Amino acid sequence: MSGLRLEGVRKEFVPGRPVLQDVDLSVASGDFVCVVGASGSGKSTLLGMVAGLVPPTAGRVLLDGREVSGPGPDRGLVFQTASLYPWRTVAQNVAFGLEALGLPRAARRERVRWLLDEVGLGHLAGALPGRLSGGQQQRVAIARALACAPRVLLLDEPFGALDVQTKEDMQLFVRQVWQDVTPTGERPTVVMVTHDTEEAVFLARRVVVLSSDPGRISQEIVIDLPGPRPLEIRRSAEFLRIRAEVEDLVRAEHRAHQARLAAAPT
Amino acid sequence: MTAAEAMPRQDIERAPAAEGPAPRRTRTTRPLTRSVSARTAWLLRCLSILVPLAAWQAVSASGRVDPAFLPSPSAVWAAGLDMAAGGELAADLAASLGRIAAGFGLAVLISVPLGFAMGTLGWAQPLLEPAVGILRYLPASAFIPLLIIWLGIGEASKVALLVLGVVFFNTLMTADAVRQVPRRLLEVSATLGASRPRVAARVVFPYALPGIIDAMRVNAAAAWNFVVVAELVAATSGLGYRITRAQRFLQTDRIFAILVVIGLIGLAIDVALRLLRARVGRWAR
Numbered sequence: 175m176s177g178l179r180l181e182g183v184r185k186e187f188v189p190g191r192p193v194l195q196d197v198d199l200s201v202a203s204g205d206f207v208c209v210v211g212a213s214g215s216g217k218s219t220l221l222g223m224v225a226g227l228v229p230p231t232a233g234r235v236l237l238d239g240r241e242v243s244g245p246g247p248d249r250g251l252v253f254q255t256a257s258l259y260p261w262r263t264v265a266q267n268v269a270f271g272l273e274a275l276g277l278p279r280a281a282r283r284e285r286v287r288w289l290l291d292e293v294g295l296g297h298l299a300g301a302l303p304g305r306l307s308g309g310q311q312q313r314v315a316i317a318r319a320l321a322c323a324p325r326v327l328l329l330d331e332p333f334g335a336l337d338v339q340t341k342e343d344m345q346l347f348v349r350q351v352w353q354d355v356t357p358t359g360e361r362p363t364v365v366m367v368t369h370d371t372e373e374a375v376f377l378a379r380r381v382v383v384l385s386s387d388p389g390r391i392s393q394e395i396v397i398d399l400p401g402p403r404p405l406e407i408r409r410s411a412e413f414l415r416i417r418a419e420v421e422d423l424v425r426a427e428h429r430a431h432q433a434r435l436a437a438a439p440t
Numbered sequence: 441m442t443a444a445e446a447m448p449r450q451d452i453e454r455a456p457a458a459e460g461p462a463p464r465r466t467r468t469t470r471p472l473t474r475s476v477s478a479r480t481a482w483l484l485r486c487l488s489i490l491v492p493l494a495a496w497q498a499v500s501a502s503g504r505v506d507p508a509f510l511p512s513p514s515a516v517w518a519a520g521l522d523m524a525a526g527g528e529l530a531a532d533l534a535a536s537l538g539r540i541a542a543g544f545g546l547a548v549l550i551s552v553p554l555g556f557a558m559g560t561l562g563w564a565q566p567l568l569e570p571a572v573g574i575l576r577y578l579p580a581s582a583f584i585p586l587l588i589i590w591l592g593i594g595e596a597s598k599v600a601l602l603v604l605g606v607v608f609f610n611t612l613m614t615a616d617a618v619r620q621v622p623r624r625l626l627e628v629s630a631t632l633g634a635s636r637p638r639v640a641a642r643v644v645f646p647y648a649l650p651g652i653i654d655a656m657r658v659n660a661a662a663a664w665n666f667v668v669v670a671e672l673v674a675a676t677s678g679l680g681y682r683i684t685r686a687q688r689f690l691q692t693d694r695i696f697a698i699l700v701v702i703g704l705i706g707l708a709i710d711v712a713l714r715l716l717r718a719r720v721g722r723w724a725r
């Protein structure tokens with residue numbers, strides 16, 4: 175089976191206190207899924223398990239039918255803070271994964287240059303990350319993940335720390351990356367965590383709502399909007415309707431969680 | 441409405457309009473900063489050297505202190521020139537520097553890999569930390585008699601003292617520097633396909649290097665102290681040895697001259713490592 179599958183995934187950091195439970199999720203190859211949910215609902219843990227950094231307590235994570243047992247360059251990961259190598263130039267940062275793959279220097283240089291041009295940072299190839307703005311750093315982090323031509327791109331609240339304007343630019347950028355920017359010509363599957371419902375509806379083809387404590391997938395909404403999405407689509411009636419629907423679901427989850435907390439004996 | 445019901449409401453209505461005295465002036469506060477202008481800093485640096493020097497000159501010029509106890513700055517300068525002209529200063533300097541190169545170098549060669557392992561490998565930390573942590577508290581100077589019994593009064597015992605004095609501290613401080621590497625950076629490196637040895641060499645080491653050099657700088661000062669201590673006890677060359685010689689003939693001016701040289705060399709080592717740190721850690725600015 176082509177794509178990403180989570181089967182009965184459960185995660186306990188403390189035995190008997192599952193953070194995630196009974197998570198079943200299928201993401202077709204080339205799809206764009208956003209995961210929304212309250213803070214602490216286990217979104218990062220979910221991505222960590224797909225990345226192979228967090229072993230599931232039970233259940234399986236499958237990529238193209240093969241069980242994920244550890245991190246690897248077929249699943250690129252980008253965090254909220256860019257986590258770049260501060261002593262490496264922008265180009266050297268993007269080249270890191272290619273060095274690990276053992277790509278020859280000339281091929282490396284060529285792919286790095288192509289990627290940096292694609293993400294609009296060609297002129298900063300020789301700069302150190304410390305000189306870059308937050309948005310530029312995130313572009314580098316995304317380019318670095320894309321350099322290895324991953325099957326899956328995992329984004330963990332990648333724009334949470336950016337100002338509104340930069341965030342908008344980056345959202346368009348990610349849509350464009352998903353549509354066009356792939357070293358192999360094959361569209362990567364994107365799984366993105368966010369707590370911004372507008373962002374989720376704007377970017378994703380499918381939005382997954384995670385409930386809290388334990389995190390489970392409570393709803394999945396197919397975003398029935400056209401492929402190319404200009405920013406103005408956010409003001410369309412259809413967009414607003416879907417967004418309201420997602421917001422209501424997240425709010426309902428939040429309320430239910432609060433109610434459970436209030437009812438629970440301490 | 442009864443009075444009892446009305447009372448609280450009156451209280452609430454009155455509350456916002458604070459009737460106490462208004463603050464007379466807005467108080468301005470200044471953040472605690474530790475910076476002064478570059479010019480002021482240089483002025484203060486000069487004062488930090490010149491004021492003690494002037495005090496020294498004043499005390500010895502007053503004639504109240506026997507020059508055999510406290511020679512004048514000019515007498516010390518003359519004694520220094522005298523030793524430099526005789527060639528013994530250069531020979532002693534070379535001997536001491538050779539020992540620090542050997543002893544401190546060896547200590548670094550042992551402690552950096554050890555500390556690196558402690559900071560990166562899960563099992564190395566609990567295995568090494570207790571032993572190193574205890575050994576660090578044993579004063580190296582107290583090992584001098586033992587080292588002389590074990591290794592004689594030759595070079596080996598002096599190098600060993602330096603190693604003992606530096607290796608434990610430098611191991612722990614290196615491990616600390618290595619542990620500063622953010623977990624996210626290690627995780628991202630793994631997702632980029634880098635093996636663990638590769639992450640250690642290409643991520644952990646470069647990230648920790650400025651901190652490792654900082655640790656070395658701190659411990660180089662200790663090493664320089666230990667060289668002189670070792671030479672005071674048993675040696676036939678070196679700056680420490682020269683001090684004991686001068687003591688025998690009550691040549692306090694020479695002792696002072698050597699102390700000045702020791703201070704200056706120490707400062708030079710410190711500045712050199714600072715420059716190296718600044719070069720290696722340019723990205724951290």
Ligand SMILES: Nc1ncnc2c1ncn2[C@@H]1O[C@H](COP(=O)(O)OP(=O)(O)O)[C@@H](O)[C@H]1O
Nearest residue numbers: 187188193211212213214215216217218219220
């Ligand atoms: N390494 C860990 N050890 C223990 N608890 C953890 C760990 N990682 C996450 N958790 C806990 O799991 C829950 C979900 O965390 P996380 O996945 O980061 O949530 P989210 O990303 O949705 O905010 C939180 O209660 C958090 O405290």
Ligand SMILES: [Mg+2]
Nearest residue numbers: 217218219330
């Ligand atoms: Mg999170």
